[in-house]
Amino acid sequence: MAYPDDLLSSGEHVVIHKHPHWKMLLLPVFWLLVVVAAATFLAGLVNEQSWATIAWIALAVVAVVLALWLTITPLLRWRTTHFIVTSERVMYREGVFNRTGLDIPLSRINSVRFQHSLLDRVLGCGTLIIESASDEPLEFDDIPQVEKVHTLLYREVNDNPDDDYRPRTLDERA
Incomplete structure (x- = not known):
């Protein structure tokens, strides 16, 4: 199920959309x-x-x-909690009556890592930890297929053309 397109900016598309793991x-x-x-x-x-x-x-x-x-x-x-990675940002929304949301622009993300216990590995979930320009790392618990999400998010962060720290390709060097 895609996230509502009217909440995305023009040119932005959903890369991954997850609810917390069913173990919850x-x-x-x-x-x-x-x-x-x-x-x-x-x-x-x-x-x-x-x-x-x-x-x-x-x-x-x-x-x-x-x-x-x-x-x-x-x-x-569980149903109203969303973890979304788009081409421009990471979005986290939760709540039934009182909704809270968090948006992190991909250009502000410094590092992405994950951790999972033995039980999490068996069930296929884990905690995604995003370090951004904020003071403390943000932890998102019970993300299904956390290694895949980690890889996709890392790829989105490093493939972002607005990123000042992106290494130049061979074609750009010439």
């Missing part, structure tokens, strides 16, 4: 299973009681609220 959804799915299992177990316990209907309604309300809070909210947060 493991805990919400676990909590959904726990909520459903606990609600089902408790509904079975109160089945023989005279006040079972009221208990079932209360259990259903509590289960729906917990499912929304522990499962749907993280799913929406």
Whole structure:
């Protein structure tokens, strides 16, 4: 899915667009299973009681609220988080109701590196670290295929024609 073209400047195109890795959804799915299992177990316990209907309604309300809070909210947060590399900048957007964004022009990027643990390597994700003109490096966690993103971003930074530090080619030297 491409990022909306109306947010890009003229001549700018999306090189890569990623959401955080699906491993972020493991805990919400676990909590959904726990909520459903606990609600089902408790509904079975109160089945023989005279006040079972009221208990079932209360259990259903509590289960729906917990499912929304522990499962749907993280799913929406995952879906609305974007890591985008364009031909001119790196963009990071996150948030459902309160959106935050970060743009880093490619010409301001000093270095790009990545790191991932053994589990991240098995799952195919990691942390991308971008050092720019800002004081501290920016870390983007749970980037899928982090090595590929690192390589593409490095290539975009070094192939940028506006970069003052780009080495001249043999044709330009002559």
